[in-house]
Amino acid sequence: MSDKETKAIRIQAKRSQNREHSVPLYLTSSFMFEDAEQARAVFANEEEGNIYSRFSNPNVDELLDKMCYLEKAEDGFAFASGMAAVFSSMAALLQSGDHVLAARAVFGSTHQLLTSVFAKWGITHSYADASAPETWESLITPATKMIVVESPSNPGLELIDLEWLGELKRKYNLILVVDNCFATPILQTPTDYGTDLVVHSATKYMDGQGRVMGGLVVGRKDLIAEIRFFARHTGPAMSPFNAWVISKSLETLSLRIERHCENALQLAQVLEKNDALEEVRYPFLPSFPQYELAKKQMKQGGGIVTFSVKGGYKGAQQFIDNLKMISITSNLGDTRTIVTHPASTTHSKLTEEERQATGITPGLIRISVGLESINDIIEDIEQALEKVTV
Known part of the structure; x- marks a missing residue:
């Protein structure tokens, strides 16, 4: 300890x-x-x-x-x-x-x-x-x-x-x-x-x-x-x-953060293989652009995973609307897994140019990975992605 x-x-x-x-x-x-x-x-x-x-x-x-x-x-x-x-x-x-x-x-x-x-x-x-x-x-x-x-x-x-x-x-x-x-x-x-x-x-x-x-x-x-x-x-x-x-x-806090990180890494690894997504970002994925820096100054990758759904805003909207368990809210860091669409909520007051400059695309999804069974989290996200038709 x-x-x-x-x-x-x-x-x-x-x-x-x-x-x-x-x-x-x-x-x-x-x-x-x-x-x-x-x-x-x-x-x-x-x-x-x-x-x-x-x-x-x-x-x-x-x-x-x-x-x-x-x-x-x-x-x-x-x-x-x-x-x-x-x-x-x-x-x-x-x-x-x-x-x-x-x-x-x-x-x-x-x-x-x-x-x-x-x-x-x-x-x-x-x-x-x-x-x-x-x-x-x-x-x-x-x-x-x-x-x-x-x-x-x-x-x-x-x-x-x-x-x-x-x-x-x-x-x-x-x-x-x-x-x-x-x-x-x-x-x-x-x-x-x-x-x-x-x-x-x-x-x-x-x-x-x-x-x-x-x-x-x-x-x-x-x-x-x-x-x-x-x-x-x-x-x-x-x-x-x-x-x-x-x-x-x-x-x-320490126990929760450890579980958040374990779940987030497993989710990110699974989502990297999903064809419905254009990009998956998580600091402790080797594909993350700043992976070496993440390993240098962070003990684990954190509890947030972001990805871009194909189909832009419509694709993101369809994905969110088809979730069954995950909460739709603008908070994060909760025991419960949360989905947020930054472009239309938390960062909606930015101009389109300002959002693009910070990588907030119309299809970007932020997942605050909770403490539920990772299998249930993955299952809910995958079934929602399967229903994206755009």
Whole structure:
């Protein structure tokens, strides 16, 4: 058993006088003080203590302690959603006139932040292609302050060489932000390569059962201090209940990720032989364009498989409509296998040109491979593919 597995289970908030084995829920909006002087001292940061659950809460603190350990980070903050975490990690650290260098393959809402929200504040961006690392340095300007990437990306599973990226950020003294949602700290640890901030949609694999929403940012203490100040006064904090659920879910994260990866690899190997598909992408398939990089920086290939159905959008629609067991929803990282058509859902707000640039074709399907019997997953997908007639 690895140290991460043990710590995800054994890191706990301090027990109360009731000596509980499992940490209780702290469903309180505020916390009391013994007297006026203690209230003054806690507000002045002269004494440690909780004030208000928008600032901190024992359930949230426990979750952050676990995530900081898993990601080898100094500090962190928990948010109400993954996008609140993505937004706050940039908004807290950027100002008008700054420039962001981002991988072209980012989540649709991250793209909207860069093109629509931050643009109104005078924050500019450039997109770089992971397949052309030699072009990245030419996109860095004197105004560049931050690099933002996902690895693997959503939904195309594009990888970024994190070791190379760490060297690039050090050369230009930039802040490196890595969205580690698809890999989780079980499969890769971006801080090993010099990443300053690691971002997660805790709604996905951290919870793992499609119950609650949450976002996490962990990393350098000085940067988290700025993010905490921003979040404390803008209010996107995670609720104590959601933190309690996600913290308990981390106890099984390693086991779940192992099964997700085993099922996904078997599914990808079977689908590679299916004539109804134009392409199958999975990081641990030898046919994957970045297979060697995947083996270098990931322990397993993750729980997401993507493929392109022949017949474009109509073919994809027929495939989805003929599934019997697999859930049709835009979430991922669930115990249940999920199918998503990115071009018409999660990335529908991108232009056709923008989708093509990131490999999101009309026939692209994203499968979040669940924990069901792999035979049942394969059977459902194969019978649906057999009914595609276009």
